[in-house]
Amino acid sequence: RLIAYGALEGAVASSAHAAAEGASESSEGALEQAVRLACAAAEQGEDLVDLQVVKLLLTAVSMPHGAVRGEALLLAVRTCYNIVLVSEDVNIQTTGTATLQQMLGAVMQRCAFEAASRAAEAEEEAEAEEAAAAEAAEHDNRDEGGDEGDGGVPQRRKKSLGGAPVLSPSERDALVVFRALCKLSLRDRIADGSPEQALLNKRLSLELVRHMYDRGGAAFRLSAAQAASVREALCMAILRNSVAAPPKVASLAAGLLASVYVNARHLMKTEIGVMIPAVVLAPLEAAAGPAAGAGGAALGGTANAGAAGGMQEGGAAAR
Numbered sequence: 001r002l003i004a005y006g007a008l009e010g011a012v013a014s015s016a017h018a019a020a021e022g023a024s025e026s027s028e029g030a031l032e033q034a035v036r037l038a039c040a041a042a043e044q045g046e047d048l049v050d051l052q053v054v055k056l057l058l059t060a061v062s063m064p065h066g067a068v069r070g071e072a073l074l075l076a077v078r079t080c081y082n083i084v085l086v087s088e089d090v091n092i093q094t095t096g097t098a099t100l101q102q103m104l105g106a107v108m109q110r111c112a113f114e115a116a117s118r119a120a121e122a123e124e125e126a127e128a129e130e131a132a133a134a135e136a137a138e139h140d141n142r143d144e145g146g147d148e149g150d151g152g153v154p155q156r157r158k159k160s161l162g163g164a165p166v167l168s169p170s171e172r173d174a175l176v177v178f179r180a181l182c183k184l185s186l187r188d189r190i191a192d193g194s195p196e197q198a199l200l201n202k203r204l205s206l207e208l209v210r211h212m213y214d215r216g217g218a219a220f221r222l223s224a225a226q227a228a229s230v231r232e233a234l235c236m237a238i239l240r241n242s243v244a245a246p247p248k249v250a251s252l253a254a255g256l257l258a259s260v261y262v263n264a265r266h267l268m269k270t271e272i273g274v275m276i277p278a279v280v281l282a283p284l285e286a287a288a289g290p291a292a293g294a295g296g297a298a299l300g301g302t303a304n305a306g307a308a309g310g311m312q313e314g315g316a317a318a319r
Contacts, residue, residue: 032072035060039079050083050092058099062106069173077103077177081184081208085193085201097204101211107177108215110170115219118168171223174212175230181209182233186240199249202241206252209237213259225267234260235271242279254279 035057042053057076060068068076077100084096167175185205190198213221224230238260241253257279261272 031060031068035068035072035076039075042079042083045086047087047089047092050087051095054080054083054092054096054099058102061103067106067110069169073107073173074176074180078180081204084204085190085197100204100208104177104208104212105215107170107174108212108217108220111168111174111220112217114168114170115217167223171220174216174220175223175227178209178212178224179230179233181205181212182230182237185209185237199246202245202249203252206237206241206249206256209234210252210256210259213256213263221264222267225264231268231271235268235275238275239278242275250279 038053038056041049057080061073061076067073080096080100080103084093084100087093087096182205185202187201188198190201193201213224216224224234234256238253238257241249242257245253257272257275260268261276265272
């Protein structure tokens, strides 16, 4: 309740208040401390405690203002993830999975909001610069007949249009969580865990990666495609979970590849060209069986023989 009513502040708000009052800034606010205490309590492994921890972490992450960020956000997501993975109670698994989806949905909503705000500010700045450039060009034309040089567009705006985009705090948090989930999907075994838990880990991580990617806007997908570490983790998650993987896991990986193709094929042409044969063509060939492969080889041999015969007849006619 304290978190829901805003009585506990995060590090950003605490630092702002400390700066306003002339006090020293704190690297961790009361909200982050509450999140860490809750995550430590989840290590007890009691069902009732896990349910309360899940509720608290969801409230801390999904707050409209002052929600946890950075390491505290990653810790909250990881704790809920482990609760789902370790718990044997179906209700806790269902609640934890829904909580994770709501957490990640809140993170992506903040990304979209900050991207839209940044785009609006950039548009206002561009309009102001264009007005200033038009006024300067008018003065130049009136005084000397003037040369606008770069078409009246200031150099500062041209620089802002090129290069890598500047990430907002919410976009940075989303990319960190996205990359962490991609890396979790690469684990084939879990320490002191059963094969069922390892399979659940792959399914849950891939479902959450797809959940984030589908709900991420164009700005998030552009950042994910341009960030080398995130792009590498995404490609590895798709490839490693497609080759010799259980059918359900392979299906999730193929669905993630389809989403990447639809939304980012112009940004990841090379990666998609490598993944499609491994994810799509290889399973089709395996499903066709050796008979189809032998038939294809025989068909290829017939075609080659026909081509060779045609070449011999062409040589005889020439002679």
